[in-house]
Structures are given as structure tokens and as C-alpha cells.
Amino acid sequence: MNDYEKKRSRINGTFRWTERQTKDLLNIIVENVKANPEQFKYMNGFGSYFSSEDKRCPGSLPLGQNSPQNCPYGLYAEQISGTAFTAPRKENLRSWLYRIRPSVLHEPFKPFTGKTGLNNNWNEQHPNPNQMRWKPFDIPLDDVNFVEGLHTICGSGGEYSHHGIAIHIYSCTTSMEKIAFYNSDGDFLVVPQKGCLEITTEFGKFVVRPNEICVIPQGIRYSVKVREPSRYVTSLNSGYILEVYNNHFQLPELGPIGANGLANPRDFLTPVALFEDNDEDFQIICKYQGKLFSAKQSHSPFDVVAWHGNYVPFKYDLSKFMVINSASFDHCDPSIFTVLTCPSFRPGTAIADFVIFPPRWAVQEHTFRPPYYHRNCMSEFMGLIFGKYEAKNNGFLPGGATLHSIMTPHGPDYQCFENASRAELIPERVADNTQAFMFESSLSLRITKWAEKTCQKLDEQYFECWKGLKKNFNI
Numbered sequence: 001m002n003d004y005e006k007k008r009s010r011i012n013g014t015f016r017w018t019e020r021q022t023k024d025l026l027n028i029i030v031e032n033v034k035a036n037p038e039q040f041k042y043m044n045g046f047g048s049y050f051s052s053e054d055k056r057c058p059g060s061l062p063l064g065q066n067s068p069q070n071c072p073y074g075l076y077a078e079q080i081s082g083t084a085f086t087a088p089r090k091e092n093l094r095s096w097l098y099r100i101r102p103s104v105l106h107e108p109f110k111p112f113t114g115k116t117g118l119n120n121n122w123n124e125q126h127p128n129p130n131q132m133r134w135k136p137f138d139i140p141l142d143d144v145n146f147v148e149g150l151h152t153i154c155g156s157g158g159e160y161s162h163h164g165i166a167i168h169i170y171s172c173t174t175s176m177e178k179i180a181f182y183n184s185d186g187d188f189l190v191v192p193q194k195g196c197l198e199i200t201t202e203f204g205k206f207v208v209r210p211n212e213i214c215v216i217p218q219g220i221r222y223s224v225k226v227r228e229p230s231r232y233v234t235s236l237n238s239g240y241i242l243e244v245y246n247n248h249f250q251l252p253e254l255g256p257i258g259a260n261g262l263a264n265p266r267d268f269l270t271p272v273a274l275f276e277d278n279d280e281d282f283q284i285i286c287k288y289q290g291k292l293f294s295a296k297q298s299h300s301p302f303d304v305v306a307w308h309g310n311y312v313p314f315k316y317d318l319s320k321f322m323v324i325n326s327a328s329f330d331h332c333d334p335s336i337f338t339v340l341t342c343p344s345f346r347p348g349t350a351i352a353d354f355v356i357f358p359p360r361w362a363v364q365e366h367t368f369r370p371p372y373y374h375r376n377c378m379s380e381f382m383g384l385i386f387g388k389y390e391a392k393n394n395g396f397l398p399g400g401a402t403l404h405s406i407m408t409p410h411g412p413d414y415q416c417f418e419n420a421s422r423a424e425l426i427p428e429r430v431a432d433n434t435q436a437f438m439f440e441s442s443l444s445l446r447i448t449k450w451a452e453k454t455c456q457k458l459d460e461q462y463f464e465c466w467k468g469l470k471k472n473f474n475i
């Protein structure tokens with residue numbers, strides 16, 4: 001082992017999950033929330049119409065109109081549109097920001113010269129229909145911030161046409177200091193797996209921990225600080241990102257479930273206005289048509305004193321998800337676990353769904369309870385936040401991933417099949433102390449070279465997990 005490998009193996013060793021750590025994790029998160037109570041305030045509701053002003057500036061939100069000739073406190077009024085001006089009322093998203101300086105006050109953008117693993121070239125690798133599994137991705141050993149630590153795994157479509165998705169992982173060790181990022185191409189749904197992110201946005205600040213997710217819609221500027229949330233997780237941070245180019249995330253329809261259930265709107269949290277009046281130099285990094293650009297400005301972009309609107313960043317705690325499942329027999333399709341969906345124009349067919357596999361009771365009778373064997377007309381990318389996924393006895397680890405592409409067969413591994421075929425069907429907790437999730441997309445995904453080769457995490461042995469499945473035919 002050379003020095004690099006030694007350091008890497010030490011770091012990987014420190015963060016290898018033991019059974020016990022896994023069991024304790026939910027408690028640790030709870031303990032940790034108690035120990036570090038949120039210092040930030042939130043407003044609740046998905047799709048709500050919010051109004052917020054920093055308490056240091058009462059009356060900063062203009063009343064009765066959006067663009068007064070002179071705004072209170074000498075602020076500038078600025079609108080950010082998340083949908084076309086003429087989008088139907090029920091879909092129309094926009095917010096009005098009242099800020100110390102307008103966003104336009106910056107120097108020209110130049111191509112970003114720093115490191116990045118972002119990639120939108122879907123033609124780098126030959127298509128690969130195989131089942132794919134990645135071992136947990138490495139966290140860098142050096143100082144890498146959130147933007148520098150983005151690596152694209154797979155994706156489809158293009159930013160020009162605003163049709164497609166990309167799946168990235170992030171891994172970072174340092175905070176973005178006097179740096180703000182925004183994405184012109186689409187929305188980011190961020191799923192932290194390790195570490196706790198403090199995200200300063202134009203709308204206010206929030207903290208996002210493992211087992212929480214956040215969505216930062218297209219165009220909104222933010223900066224990510226890393227924190228030390230627990231004894232198992234230091235300032236090493238990593239997680240998964242689903243980027244959608246077409247549309248924004250919505251709550252799924254509930255149909256016959258009724259008015260309540262799954263992710264309830266009131267559990268989505270949006271930060272309150274919190275400005276900084278800082279005239280230091282800032283770097284604004286934007287992702288535009290898949291490439292990064294950087295511009296200088298001599299003030300903080302987080303200078304919004306008041307805002308109102310419905311185009312906002314938000315976070316959601318996955319433990320709040322109300323699980324609906326079969327109370328009689330058979331395994332329901334995983335769509336029952338949809339937290340958020342980014343719909344296409346084809347009814348019921350998502351550009352991408354964000355689906356979780358939360359802790360719950362399994363009570364089905366005369367049923368093979370784990371996920372069924374199947375082939376799907378959708379692409380299924382899965383990640384694991386902690387614990388163990390119910391369909392895989394071994395090999396799918398927290399911080400790792402799998403991809404089962406369109407019509408690629410997959411399902412429970414051999415050991416899982418054996419166990420579940422023999423299990424006594426008493427009511428049982430499933431997925432206790434675990435949290436797996438899926439980004440499911442109607443698009444066919446292409447893998448980047450980094451994901452298939454450079455990262456060296458693709459597990460060539462994955463197919464062997466089904467090898468033991470034997471012929472049980474007994475005519």
C-alpha cells in the first residue's frame with residue numbers, strides 16, 4: 001500500500017458501517033437534533049404561498065404591490081420565475097425578492113477553471129444494459145467543496161432542450177467560503193448520506209441531515225457549509241443528487257388514498273428571510289448548459305431582506321413519510337412510496353420520481369414479501385442512506401448505488417429469496433433502521449466514464465448475487 005492507499009483505507013475503515021452503528025443511527029440523528037437544536041426558522045407547507053421578512057427590517061416587504069417606485073429600506077425588487085409567465089395559475093411558480101443589490105450586479109461569467117466531476121456527455125461510454133452496483137463512493141482526502149465535489153454518474157437528454165435528468169453524487173470536506181452556486185439547467189434534489197449540510201440560500205438558511213432531503217430549484221443561489229453532526233460522521237460529507245431539467249418536483253396524486261398520506265404537505269419546510277449585508281468579494285458559480293462558469297461580484301448574493309412567493313427551496317424529513325401498504329396479500333408496486341415526482345406530459349409517467357423504502361410493518365399473508373423479480377420500462381437508480389436494503393442480503397452498502405436500466409431484469413438476491421420463501425409470515429418490521437431510496441425515470445440513462453471506470457467502484461461481481469437461484473421446478 002502506498003501512502004495514498006493507506007490514508008484512503010483508514011478513511012474508508014473509519015466510515016465502514018457496523019451493525020451497531022447502523023442500528024443506532026436514527027437515535028443518533030434524534031440525539032443530535034436535540035443537542036444542536038435548529039437555529040434556523042422555517043415555514044411549513046408544500047406549494048404554499050409564503051411571505052417572509054428578516055426580523056431586523058420590519059415592513060421591508062412592500063404591501064399591496066410588487067414594484068413600488070421606491071422599496072422600503074431602499075431595497076431593489078427582483079422577480080425569479082420558475083415557470084413561464086403564462087403557465088396555468090395552479091402551476092405558476094415565482095417569487096419576489098427585496099434585496100440590497102439586484103443580482104445583475106456582477107462581472108461577466110468566464111469558464112470555471114476549478115476541479116469538477118460534472119459531466120453531461122452521455123456519449124462517452126458505450127451503452128451498457130447490465131445490472132450495475134457501485135461500492136460506496138470515496139470521499140476526497142483533500143479540501144473539496146460541494147460544487148467541486150460533484151460527480152455525474154448517469155443521465156439522459158439535454159439541458160438545451162430542457163428535457164432529461166442527471167444523477168450525481170457529491171462528496172465534500174470543506175465549506176464554500178464566499179462562493180455561491182446556481183443551476184440554470186434544472187432543479188437539484190439533494191439526498192445527504194453522510195454529514196450535515198448547512199445551506200445558505202437567497203431565501204434563508206437551512207440545515208439538511210441524512211434522512212432529510214432538500215430541493216433547490218433552478219436558478220436559486222446557495223452556498224453549502226459542512227458541519228460535524230455526530231460522532232460517526234465528521235466533516236466528510238456525501239450524498240446523491242437527482243437533477244431534473246424538464247419540470248419542478250410535485251407531490252404525487254393520492255387518488256383513492258384520500259386527502260392525507262405519503263409525504264404530507266405540512267412537513268415540507270422553507271427557510272425564513274435572513275440577509276447578510278456583506279460587501280466582500282464573492283464568486284458566483286453557475287451551471288449553464290452542463291458547464292460551470294464563474295463571475296466575481298463585490299457583495300454577498302445572500303442579501304435578500306424580504307421575499308414573497310411560491311418558488312422556493314425546501315427540505316423534508318423522510319421519517320415523516322406516512323407509509324401506505326398492503327394489509328392483506330402481495331407486494332405493492334413501489335410507487336406507493338413516492339415522496340416527490342417530476343411529471344412528464346405523459347399521464348402517470350414521470351421524468352423522475354423520488355421514492356423511499358421506509359421502515360414499516362409487513363403483514364401480508366401467503367406472500368413473498370420482498371420486492372418481486374421484474375423488468376421495468378423505467379430506469380431504476382437506487383442509493384442507500386443507512387442500514388440494509390430489503391431485497392439484498394449483501395453487497396449494496398450505504399453510500400453505494402445500483403442501476404437497473406430499462407428492461408434489465410433484477411430482484412431479490414439468492415439469499416433474500418431463500419429466506420423470504422421460508423419465512424414465517426408473522427407481522428414483522430421491515431427496513432427498520434434503514435433508508436433506501438430510488439430515483440426512477442422514464443428516460444434511458446447513460447453512464448459517465450467516471451462512473452464506469454475512473455471511480456473504480458463498479459462492482460463487477462454484482463451479477464453473482466443471483467447466481468445461486470436454482471431450479472425449484474417440481475412437476
Ligand SMILES: O=C(O)Cc1cc(O)ccc1O
Nearest residue numbers: 332333334371372380391410
Ligand atoms: O428494484 C428494486 O429493488 C426497487 C423495487 C422495489 C419494490 O418494492 C418493487 C419493485 C421495485 O422495482
Ligand SMILES: [Fe+2]
Nearest residue numbers: 376380404410
Ligand atoms: Fe426494481
